[in-house]
Amino acid sequence: MRTPSGHKVYAMAAEYPTPHALYEAAKAVRDAGFKRWDVYSPFPIHGMDDAMGLGKSWLSAVVLAGGITGLLTAVILEFGPSWILYPLIVHGKPYTWRTVPAFFPIMFEATVLFSAFAAFFAWQIMNGLPRWYHPMFNWERFKRVSNDGFFLAIEARDPRFTEIEARELLERTGGQHITIVHED
Amino acid sequence: MSERTDIPKPEGEYFESERFGGLSILLALVAFVAIVLSVVGAVIDTTQFAHSWLFAFAVFFTLCAGCFFWAIVHFAVDAEWTVVVRRQLENIAVLMLPLAILFIPVLVLRHHLYEWMNTPVGADPVLDSKRQYLNWNFFLIRAICFFLFWIVASQLLRRLSILQDKDGNPAFTLKLRKLAFVSLPLFAFCLTFGACDWLMSLNYKWFSTMWGVYIFAGAAGSSMSLLVLVITALRKAGYLKDVVTLEHYHIMGKWMLAFSVFWAYIGFSQYMLIWYANIPEETQYFIARNTESWWYLSLLLVLGRFFIAFGILLMRFVKKNPGELAGIAIWIICMQILDMYIIVLPALHGTGVHVSVWDFTSLIAIGATLAFIYLRIVGRSSMFPVRDPRLIESLKLVN
Numbered sequence: 001m002r003t004p005s006g007h008k009v010y011a012m013a014a015e016y017p018t019p020h021a022l023y024e025a026a027k028a029v030r031d032a033g034f035k036r037w038d039v040y041s042p043f044p045i046h047g048m049d050d051a052m053g054l055g056k057s058w059l060s061a062v063v064l065a066g067g068i069t070g071l072l073t074a075v076i077l078e079f080g081p082s083w084i085l086y087p088l089i090v091h092g093k094p095y096t097w098r099t100v101p102a103f104f105p106i107m108f109e110a111t112v113l114f115s116a117f118a119a120f121f122a123w124q125i126m127n128g129l130p131r132w133y134h135p136m137f138n139w140e141r142f143k144r145v146s147n148d149g150f151f152l153a154i155e156a157r158d159p160r161f162t163e164i165e166a167r168e169l170l171e172r173t174g175g176q177h178i179t180i181v182h183e184d
Numbered sequence: 185m186s187e188r189t190d191i192p193k194p195e196g197e198y199f200e201s202e203r204f205g206g207l208s209i210l211l212a213l214v215a216f217v218a219i220v221l222s223v224v225g226a227v228i229d230t231t232q233f234a235h236s237w238l239f240a241f242a243v244f245f246t247l248c249a250g251c252f253f254w255a256i257v258h259f260a261v262d263a264e265w266t267v268v269v270r271r272q273l274e275n276i277a278v279l280m281l282p283l284a285i286l287f288i289p290v291l292v293l294r295h296h297l298y299e300w301m302n303t304p305v306g307a308d309p310v311l312d313s314k315r316q317y318l319n320w321n322f323f324l325i326r327a328i329c330f331f332l333f334w335i336v337a338s339q340l341l342r343r344l345s346i347l348q349d350k351d352g353n354p355a356f357t358l359k360l361r362k363l364a365f366v367s368l369p370l371f372a373f374c375l376t377f378g379a380c381d382w383l384m385s386l387n388y389k390w391f392s393t394m395w396g397v398y399i400f401a402g403a404a405g406s407s408m409s410l411l412v413l414v415i416t417a418l419r420k421a422g423y424l425k426d427v428v429t430l431e432h433y434h435i436m437g438k439w440m441l442a443f444s445v446f447w448a449y450i451g452f453s454q455y456m457l458i459w460y461a462n463i464p465e466e467t468q469y470f471i472a473r474n475t476e477s478w479w480y481l482s483l484l485l486v487l488g489r490f491f492i493a494f495g496i497l498l499m500r501f502v503k504k505n506p507g508e509l510a511g512i513a514i515w516i517i518c519m520q521i522l523d524m525y526i527i528v529l530p531a532l533h534g535t536g537v538h539v540s541v542w543d544f545t546s547l548i549a550i551g552a553t554l555a556f557i558y559l560r561i562v563g564r565s566s567m568f569p570v571r572d573p574r575l576i577e578s579l580k581l582v583n
Binding site: 050 | 456460
């Protein structure tokens with residue numbers, strides 16, 4: 001979708017005066033059936049994920065996978081050499097699987113480390129990061145988002161998006177300074 | 185930001201003691217029979233009974249001490265979510281008073297429990313070097329001081345909290361916060377040295393610097409499980425329906441998960457350091473518990489208290505389902521009972537598990553007595569602090 005002047009449309013966006021107004025607007029947009037839209041605020045708003053109709057995040061599953069990978073890595077790297085490849089008696093300890101207490105700290109650390117890596121990178125990817133520039137910043141008012149601005153944007157790639165319907169919905173929910181935001 | 189509008193009435197909710205009169209009489213009857221049997225046990229099988237009673241006492245003591253801990257932490261950190269469940273924590277914490285009375289058999293039967301009390305001066309240089317701490321007079325004075333603190337602090341906690349129900353004066357919250365600040369270090373002190381006195385000194389040659397924390401870790405996790413059970417039972421009976429939500433269950437489940445991990449962390453640290461250093465006077469404790477039939481119980485404890493509890497509690501839907509969370513809570517409390525069993529009984533049966541009938545009668549005697557007293561206490565005040573300044577925030581909890 002393009003504007004008459006030839007710019008590609010990113011979204012229809014509006015500013016809201018309070019977090020509560022934004023919260024109520026999010027519920028209205030959710031109920032209107034839009035899928036590709038987002039809210040922007042300077043701080044997290046309690047209950048917003050429910051108001052936006054977001055399901056449970058996949059992050060926990062990725063972190064679990066990372067943790068299991070870390071655990072298995074430690075198990076292989078410890079038991080492989082010390083039990084199978086080069087069995088040695090160290091500190092008078094057994095060199096069978098019974099030496100496992102000595103290996104637990106490393107297993108624990110590797111589990112935590114890999115979980116943390118998985119969490120960090122999966123979180124970046126899920127948020128579309130890293131990116132150099134976000135189209136929302138094409139809107140001058142949006143610069144207040146890190147200060148005192150509360151914004152909602154319905155994106156043009158939403159299959160239900162039409163300029164008229166999006167504008168009407170934002171107006172109905174009390175949005176101010178409703179505008180089209182350009183992609184580039 | 186929640187949409188809750190159904191704020192409970194300011195009169196609060198009251199437990200109808202008459203409705204559960206039958207249960208109360210049944211508990212009293214069970215407690216009476218079990219106590220009579222315990223007296224019989226104390227006469228005919230004194231040493232075994234003394235250990236069984238100490239084991240049962242340790243189970244319920246850790247549960248009550250844990251509830252006291254959660255109540256004071258609530259005030260110390262000015263928590264929101266605990267408000268709706270706090271009154272039940274206070275109701276369980278005041279059971280310290282009957283527990284102090286139930287501790288008397290341990291004092292009476294001390295010569296059957298603690299070898300160091302029977303060893304004459306000069307017989308064992310290891311013991312003689314510890315005599316300044318391990319002597320009967322000091323032991324008794326410490327026990328009295330510990331219980332005095334727990335009784336006074338838990339009673340004060342509940343009194344002030346109930347006084348606030350009448351007028352909602354926030355000054356009570358500030359007073360309770362001061363009480364909590366004083367109580368926290370004293371709680372840690374009394375629990376650590378209580379655990380060392382009553383459980384660790386069963387074998388005076390053995391020591392572990394992590395003992396107090398280990399007992400605390402088990403107490404905090406299992407008492408949170410007990411809270412889940414109590415709240416679920418009250419909801420089953422028709423109370424607290426509009427007050428405690430799935431969000432509260434979710435947080436209680438998170439704490440159960442956190443303390444499963446913490447218990448494993450402390451328990452393993454204690455085990456690994458002793459295992460690695462391999463010094464005979466330290467390893468004797470684990471050698472007794474990791475050989476013969478005790479090994480299977482130790483294995484069950486490690487698997488059950490950590491691996492199974494952790495694996496299940498990791499899933500979010502379990503924590504948001506009261507029925508399933510209550511099931512896990514029962515499991516964790518069973519594991520706490522097993523933990524205390526493995527701590528106390530090998531001191532007597534070092535060569536293998538020897539289950540005795542007095543283990544069960546002691547557990548039932550103390551449990552039924554405390555449950556009976558709890559039923560008497562719970563009806564005396566509203567089931568949640570109706571005029572707590574943070575009540576609305578707690579009701580609207582979202583996490």
